[in-house]
Amino acid sequence: MNTILLSAIETHTSGEPFRIVTNGLPKRIPGKTLLEKRKYIEKHYDFLRNAIMREPRGHYDMFGGYLLDSTDPKLDSDASIIFMNPAGYTDQCGHGMIAVTTALVQNGWIDQSKYKLKPELMRVRLETTVGIVDTYACWNGTKVEFVRFDNTPVFILYEDISVETSVGRLTGDIVFNGAFNYFVEVNESTLALYPENAKAIKELGYEIKTEIQKRSDLQIFNKDYPQIRGLHGVDFINVKEKKDMSDENVPNQKSCLVLGVKQVDRSPCGSGTAGRTALLYLKGRLELHNRFVNQSLIGGVFRASIKEIDLKANKGERDAVIVSIEGTAHIMGTSTWSIDLQDTIGLNGFIVSH
Secondary structure, three states: OOEEEEEEEEEEEOOEEEEEEEEOOOOOOOOOOHHHHHHHHHHHOHHHHHHHHOEOOOOOOOOEEEEEOOOOHHHOOOEEEEEEEOOEEEOOOHHHHHHHHHHHHHOOOOOHHHOOOOOOOEEEEEEEOOEEEEEEEEEOOOOEEEEEEEOOOEEEEEEEEEEEEOOEEEEEEEEEOOOEEEEEEOOOOOOOOOHHHHHHHHHHHHHHHHHHHHOOOOOOEOOOOOOOEOEEEEEEEEEOOOOOOOOOOOOOEEEEEEEOOOEEOOOOOHHHHHHHHHHHHHOOOOOOOOOEEEEOOOOOEEEEEEEEEEEEEOOOOEEEEEEEEEEOEEEEEEEEEEEEOOOHHHHHOEOOOO
16 A cells, blocks of 8 residues: 545634545544544554644645544544644644534534434534534534634633743633633734734743743643643733623634744634633623624634633642634535655655744
């Protein structure tokens, strides 16, 4: 065998790409849990991630996932998804779950008895490496208008962490929202979150992430999910003046997540929106009944609301809440990729750093 064929559904969620690989992996992947299967794939087939996420088939800011069957019928999930990007694998991806649910519903890959027309929402259960995530699709009979999902419990790990930067001292909070992000409010005069400022946003985000990673006093890991360690990204926030908090058409903020090594999220970031919403609630800055509207660098919007409160996380050490996120994904097409095992450049892929 000199060639492997991969099939994928190409999607975007508020501009952020998500490539759903539907065929190409072996049909039987060892492992009793999805995490065990991911470890097997990482050990034996990581070259496929490199080939499909990195250039020349992907790009520096690419995201995607392997769509698999549920690992256990008792979980009652409709599918499982292993999230990936050019740097490796992640345990949760908000915009990815919106995209996967949209693709499953629009392609008719959900049990027909589960289909419901709007305004009723149909539930789709996704198995991830951090457990089952319930998503809810608004199906109009032709397409999915939006998807809501319940994020894993969000908690604040460290509050009021100051970092000396090239633009002065900035203070923010480290929050677990599926990964660990540093949330920091910046004035537009310091850093305006617009596409034309992407270079400055990336540089400052990476600068902050590097400084935080150097600090021995910050132990960034999740005791409930030991595989999740380290700072995932820096989420910059321009707070908006919003007089009517009930107006869901007006954003509460504009944000941009810088993740990995100078990668920029084009969407408002699903898990990041959950993290920010929970952070504000836990710090007494957001009322329980208000939906939170987060706008992205390019103008896309996610809406969020607090779904469950008075929870405990991180082995019971932290107050936590569950946040429900709403966003829209679009299917752009399908693709078939031929992976030539003798093509050393295309097989391993490459990254030209920003």
